[in-house]
Amino acid sequence: MNENVVLTPERILEATEDVLRRFGLAKATVVDVARALDVSHGSVYRHFPSKASLREAVAKRWLERLNAPLAKIAEASGPAPARLERWLRTMFAIKHKKVSDDPEMFTTYLTLAREACKVVKAHKDGLVDQIAHILSDGVKQGTFQVTDAKASARAIFDATIRFHHPAHAEEWSDPQLATRIDVLLALLLKGLEAPRKR
Template identity: 35%
Template sequence: MDKISLDKEIILNATEEVIRRFGPDKANITDVAKLLKVSHAAIYRYYNGKAALFNAVTDRWLAQLHAPSNDILKEDSPADAKLSKLLESFVEAKHRSAINDPEMFANYIKLAQSSMEVIEKSKEEGIKRIEEIIVQGITEGIFFSESPYKEARSVYLATSVFIHPNSFEDSDRKQNIESVINLLIRGLKNSNR
């Protein structure tokens, strides 16, 4: 076998290619090793099995998927507008991925059903982003909350229904997303709760 300089990034790129080629159910470490022209033992030096490798791929994929939300957080705009944009970004990112990158989305769904570690990390990061905007809104006098983290978690849970594939075919999906986001923002603005 040809000598190749391996690192985690090279292995993750190859794993994504294998998942896209064979799907998450059929892809395996041997396929990744063949693509890289190394032994499967070489892969095990970096990842302790298929689950660890697929977790790492999904973790990286989720980070890339939600990268635009980092830009939204940096915007110089009022918290209510920023929160609306962030929530729309969250729900549309998964929808776009299901259409444009179905194999990686299938890998995400499979992982969500079998291993919650990566999914919980991504969920917590989403909640923290929402919390950051709620805190900004409190500072601006737009939002009223005694517990920004609890409010952020509730907002995340209320919109998470729209990242489920069952919602993707709903002809009223965009209207429903807008209605829920508007309702949540009005609730955060209500000082008489």
Template identity: 40%
Template sequence: MEKIALNKEIILNATEEVIRRFGPDKANITDVAKSLKVSHAAIYRYYNGKTALWNAVTERWLTNLHAPSNDILKEDSPADIKLFHLLKEFAEAKHRSAINEPEMFANYIKLARSSMEVIEKSIEDGINCIKEIIVQGVKEGIFFTKFPHQAARAVYFATSVFFHPNSLEDPDRIQNLESVVNLLIRGLKNPNK
């Protein structure tokens, strides 16, 4: 019998705790159910198996990780400044997570490797944020491109090396990121301005 009222948020919170305790490879739905004092069948009412649950945990982590990006999109700044801030935030978000919660960061990296559809959605969300700023820049007459989505993809992939966990240890990472971003912004700028 269920001892508590379940919902997806409660299950995700419990799953994160179980993953912290056992790691993503050893943790399972039975562990989550035990921590909530419910049957594993109760969890299956919300998530169709371990993969779905682990994907939901990874998606929530990525959403929380990139939440500050939404504030940057709302900034009252010219597009070139906003784009610089956004790309720097993309790089710094994972760095902060690695420093503030190293065990969870390591766990999420493992989870992310097996959650390709979640990762692909996160990448597309990032590209769409960049596209929104590029469209703003075109309207402001700062950027020149006929294909904002293609330009956004190019900007994302040109800077994605700085978002990757392997880059976090590079002492010149921020300086290199800023150099690349400045180069990309110059490439997007309208030559008539």
């Protein structure tokens, strides 16, 4: 054991992800994480007071990775309808890629996310806030007619849930999925349009 190792929360989270990938969620322990870092498990507990807090931090980190590209789109300038469509398509693509690239880790993260209810709620609320920001921009630009951006954002999030919620992951291999997404997005964008002035 090397207690001279500079241990940071980020290093611990990276090691935890590696341990989860190797052993799976059911078998991975804090001792395994400590062993991977060549430190005592007490050193890990100095940064994360419990196994549950470590697992919650891993779930939060994973959700933040999903969030980063979406936040860039939400904060970008440009026409709101194009940004909203790009934001939604990006969210769908990120989730679908996670499932297809590493289904075992996706299942692991899904389980971790279910355990970290507060983290997941904050993540969802943040996504709805990003949609609301785009909708507000659209109202300012005169391209969207929305009376309550937050309520409309929640409705959009809920209306598209089939394409981004992990509970529907088995449906994402449907050959008609792309067409269904196109139809739904066209309907959403049309419904948000501000009436044209004559």
